[in-house]
Amino acid sequence: MRQSDSHEVSQLNELKIDVGALVVGAHYALAGNVVMVEQMPIFGGYAGGLEETAIIDVATTINSFVMLGATWHLDGPIHVRWGITTAREALAVAGHAAMAVEKHTRFILGNQYYTLAGPCTVMCLLETAAQAITDTASGREILSGVASAKGVLTDMFTPMEARMMAEAAYAVAGMPVSEVNVLLDKLVAGYEKDYKTAPKGKTFSECYDVKTLTPTDEYVSVYEEAVGVLRGLGLKYWDK
Amino acid sequence: MKTIGKRVTVYDVYDRAKTGQKVAENDWDYKIVPQAATALKKKYDVKIDKTKMIPEDPKLIDSLWQAGLEMLETTGIYCIDTGRVVKYTRDEILQAIAGAPDSFIYGEGKEAINVVPRAHSDSKAPIIQGGPTGSPCSEELFLPIHQAYAQEPLVDTIVDGVLQTVMGKDPVPNSPWEIMAVRSEALFVRDAQCRAGRSGMGL
Numbered sequence: 001m002r003q004s005d006s007h008e009v010s011q012l013n014e015l016k017i018d019v020g021a022l023v024v025g026a027h028y029a030l031a032g033n034v035v036m037v038e039q040m041p042i043f044g045g046y047a048g049g050l051e052e053t054a055i056i057d058v059a060t061t062i063n064s065f066v067m068l069g070a071t072w073h074l075d076g077p078i079h080v081r082w083g084i085t086t087a088r089e090a091l092a093v094a095g096h097a098a099m100a101v102e103k104h105t106r107f108i109l110g111n112q113y114y115t116l117a118g119p120c121t122v123m124c125l126l127e128t129a130a131q132a133i134t135d136t137a138s139g140r141e142i143l144s145g146v147a148s149a150k151g152v153l154t155d156m157f158t159p160m161e162a163r164m165m166a167e168a169a170y171a172v173a174g175m176p177v178s179e180v181n182v183l184l185d186k187l188v189a190g191y192e193k194d195y196k197t198a199p200k201g202k203t204f205s206e207c208y209d210v211k212t213l214t215p216t217d218e219y220v221s222v223y224e225e226a227v228g229v230l231r232g233l234g235l236k237y238w239d240k
Numbered sequence: 241m242k243t244i245g246k247r248v249t250v251y252d253v254y255d256r257a258k259t260g261q262k263v264a265e266n267d268w269d270y271k272i273v274p275q276a277a278t279a280l281k282k283k284y285d286v287k288i289d290k291t292k293m294i295p296e297d298p299k300l301i302d303s304l305w306q307a308g309l310e311m312l313e314t315t316g317i318y319c320i321d322t323g324r325v326v327k328y329t330r331d332e333i334l335q336a337i338a339g340a341p342d343s344f345i346y347g348e349g350k351e352a353i354n355v356v357p358r359a360h361s362d363s364k365a366p367i368i369q370g371g372p373t374g375s376p377c378s379e380e381l382f383l384p385i386h387q388a389y390a391q392e393p394l395v396d397t398i399v400d401g402v403l404q405t406v407m408g409k410d411p412v413p414n415s416p417w418e419i420m421a422v423r424s425e426a427l428f429v430r431d432a433q434c435r436a437g438r439s440g441m442g443l
Contacts, residue, residue, distance in 0.1 A: 001426050001443060002348060002443075004344075004345055004346060004347055004348055004352070004442060005346075005347075005442055005443040006346070006397075006442065006443070011317075012320065014269075014273050015268075015273055015311075015312075015315060015316070015317050015318060016268070016317065016318045016319070016320055017253075017257075017317050017318070017319055017320070017326070018319070018320050018321050019254065019257065019319065019321040019322070020321075022250050022253055022254050022257070025250040026250045026251065029249075029250060034344055034346065046269045046270070046273050046274060047273065047274060047277050048274050048277060048278065050288045050290060051277075051281040051286045051287065051288050052274065052277035052278055052281055053277075054286070054288060054304055054308075055277050055280055055281060055286065055304065055307045055308050055311050056273070056277055056308075056311065057308070058304060058305060058307070058308020058309070058311070059308045059309070059311035059312040059315070061308075062308065062309065062312050062333060062336075062337065063312055063317060065336045065337065065340040066248055066312070066328055066332065066333055066336040067248070067250070067253050067317060067326070068250060069249070069250065070340070071341050071344050072341075072344070072355070088290055088293070089290060091293045092288055092290045092292075092293050095293040095294040095295070096288055096294070096295050096300075096301075096304055097304070097308075098360075099294060099295050099301050099304075099360060100295075100301050100302075100304040100305040100308065101305070102357075102359065102360060103298075103301050103302070103305065104302075104305045104337075105337050105340065106340065106342035106357045107337075107340055107357070108341070108342070108343075108344070108355055108356075108357060110369070112373050112399075113373060114373070134293050134294060135366065136365060136366055137294055137360055138294045138360050139357075139358060139359055139360035139362070140358075140366055141355060141356075141357060141358050141366050141367060142355065142366055142367045142369055143366050143367070143368055143369065144369040144371075144373060144399045145369075145370070145371075145373050145399070146373065147372060147373040147374060147375045148375075151372070151373060151374060151375040152375070152376070153375070153376070154375075154376045154377065154378055154404055155376075155377060155378050155381055155385070156375065157372045157373075157375050157385075157401070158385075158388070159370060159388045159389045159391070159392045159395070162368065162370030162371070162389060162392055162394075162395055163370075163392055163394065163395075165368065165370070166365070166368040166370070166392070166394035166395065167394065169365045169366055169368070170365045170394070173362060173363050173364060173365040173366075174361065174362065174363030176361075177294050177295075177296055177360065177361075178296055180293075180294060181291075181292045181293060181294055181296065184293045184294075185291050185292075185293075188293075204381060204385050204388075205381065208388060210381065210384055213384055213387060213388040213391060
């Protein structure tokens with residue numbers, strides 16, 4: 001890796017560290033690397049509820065810069081029941097923590113993406129869009145994803161989810177927060193009722209021609225359906 | 241004028257992790273952290289309406305910041321290997337905040353990105369780091385999958401997946417195969433970026 005790549009080191013849940021991370025941090029510091037410190041606070045875990053998790057998220061974010069000399073912090077508030085970052089509560093923690101940190105620091109903040117539904121499903125794309133919208137309108141600098149279907153199944157992810165992450169971000173950049181909140185509430189309400197029946201989705205080789213590296217017509221059609229939902233909520237990005 | 245203090249380093253943290261207050265990990269997880277968070281929530285009157293994912297009230301934003309700052313100062317960080325708590329002073333925390341980088345170059349050459357802070361109201365979109373984000377990736381498809389991400393026009397940098405096998409072997413943690421796997425991941429991503437015509441792209 002180059003010095004200008006992001007070199008990762010992680011904190012532990014909640015407000016914990018191991019000596020191994022300090023060793024890695026010392027190496028990165030001496031090598032002059034870009035350092036990305038990662039931590040995913042758990043909503044419903046040790047911290048407890050929404051407010052407590054958001055408070056710990058702020059503390060954890062600050063700690064990345066105090067303890068490990070972070071260049072940037074990669075967040076990822078996650079829901080204890082569903083194991084995803086796109087649940088309403090996870091988004092609320094991320095959105096509140098980012099706004100609090102943005103107002104009081106010049107920190108560079110990222111967020112990582114874990115959806116419940118898998119690739120080639122409208123739900124997966126809408127989950128991704130909801131988080132991208134939250135992160136963009138709360139001042140984050142880097143969006144990192146997507147680990148579809150909770151990021152636990154082999155090859156169960158594709159660049160189409162990253163495309164949605166990008167396009168949704170571009171679609172809302174500069175939009176007033178009050179308008180974004182109305183849109184987000186509707187968008188999340190549209191998929192959160194389906195958690196227990198979330199579609200597993202398809203693998204990369206089922207979604208892409210693995211020689212030409214282009215998405216299947218089926219996935220393009222699914223993508224267009226998800227875009228239709230977002231346009232219905234008032235986003236104009238795809239009208240150009 | 242106040243003298244500029246010394247910044248906390250990872251070496252200071254290690255030393256404090258050997259001398260800080262001894263605490264049982266269960267007490268940290270189930271008593272100290274949740275009780276402190278709940279007390280600060282009450283002290284600063286932090287209330288989140290989850291129909292508004294992003295706060296609109298400046299007072300709430302400030303209260304949450306103060307609560308988080310105080311959480312780090314008063315609770316500290318628990319080192320699981322030594323069973324001790326690392327503490328910082330308020331000045332040390334504020335100094336780290338003031339001294340944190342406010343820009344960095346991500347990648348090289350024509351693919352290099354100057355990452356700078358953006359406001360929530362900024363019309364400039366965030367940096368897009370595309371990839372499987374640590375998800376398990378088959379050895380056979382690792383290269384083409386990452387090339388497909390690098391080919392996406394709006395993707396600025398790559399966040400890679402994790403090789404399920406390397407040379408057919410399970411990259412068990414703390415084994416030589418683990419080193420082979422992580423080195424191979426970096427090499428494959430570089431190849432993928434080159435094949436997409438974006439050789440300077442960050443990883």
